Amino acid sequence: MSIPETELLHRVLDVVRESGDLVREHWKRPRNVRLKGRIDLVTDTDMAVEAFLKARLEQVLPGSTFVAEESASSLTPGEDCWIIDPIDGTTNFAHGVPFVATSIGLWRNGGVALGVVDIPVMGETFWATRGGGAWCNGEPVHVSRRMPLAESLVATGFPYTISEKVDEVVDRLRRVLVEARGVRRCGAAAVDLAYVAAGRYEAFYEDDLKPWDTAAGWLLVEEAGGAVTSFDGTAYGFGRALLATNGLVHQDMVSLLVTEGKR
Structure with missing residues (x-):
């Protein structure tokens, strides 16, 4: 039972x-x-x-x-x-x-x-x-009600494969840095997702995460009123690049993260 x-x-x-x-x-x-x-x-x-x-x-x-x-x-x-x-x-x-x-x-x-x-x-x-x-x-x-992106705090993380993906990672980071109020990197995706749920960050994005990095935080953000998708705004699933936001800055983040030929 x-x-x-x-x-x-x-x-x-x-x-x-x-x-x-x-x-x-x-x-x-x-x-x-x-x-x-x-x-x-x-x-x-x-x-x-x-x-x-x-x-x-x-x-x-x-x-x-x-x-x-x-x-x-x-x-x-x-x-x-x-x-x-x-x-x-x-x-x-x-x-x-x-x-x-x-x-x-x-x-x-x-x-x-x-x-x-x-x-x-x-x-x-x-x-x-x-x-x-x-x-x-x-x-x-609850997620924050803060917007636009220029007034938002964004978190990110870097993959263990950073030596192979450094250009891609830095390119995305550069675009976010110039549009957001600030960027933070605490080094624990579960903490980042919990902080989005609690309204401390407006967004978090990272690629190459595993199911154990994201499972609990994914639910936390959605139950706190936020949005969780892949970088391109389509449905998130384990193994995909993750974007979690308060919902209000989600499309702005998608626009920054998606580049031609990349998810």
Whole structure:
């Protein structure tokens, strides 16, 4: 028998509070950092938090499956699938920068039905259920009403493949820099999406993101009243370039991000 999202949410938030304690405990310790790629890191904390979450969430929803960053064999979620990033912002974590998040999304009925973004070092937990709005520490959050783009704060991120895509990335960034009030790069897509949902940023865009980077934040932004699409304004799906905004500056951002022959 399927458990309703509202009941699931309470159980998941209990698990997230425990995982946040684990992150904060590890925050005080020396970092044991290994390389997955030239600039792609993994720490013992990533592994420990992911193992904890998989064990506890399987108890919350027996029979559920996982697409989790450090152990995923597929990027395609099935029904009742937890999509997990144990430490989004591992590079930040390794350097003691507090923009570090745990992101948990539940894929159900062809979409993200529940999402939690916990930013444990900064003491903020964002969550949403489909049709239930977006929340932070028990208070409702909404996207901003700020426009035009010249008065908007935009966030972005850079892919691990930056050495191959630097010209494309810098070209987009240049166009946004001259049109927006400012651009920020905190290094954790889940945090950026939560901040769009909370009205702190008017827009966030990034390419080459994985399902665990975006699942929970995607739902947060939509439930907070915002818009999430690909760069060209068409429907977002895992594996596509992501643009999330307050809706009011969305078309302006699409116009800046789309260039001939690029999505």
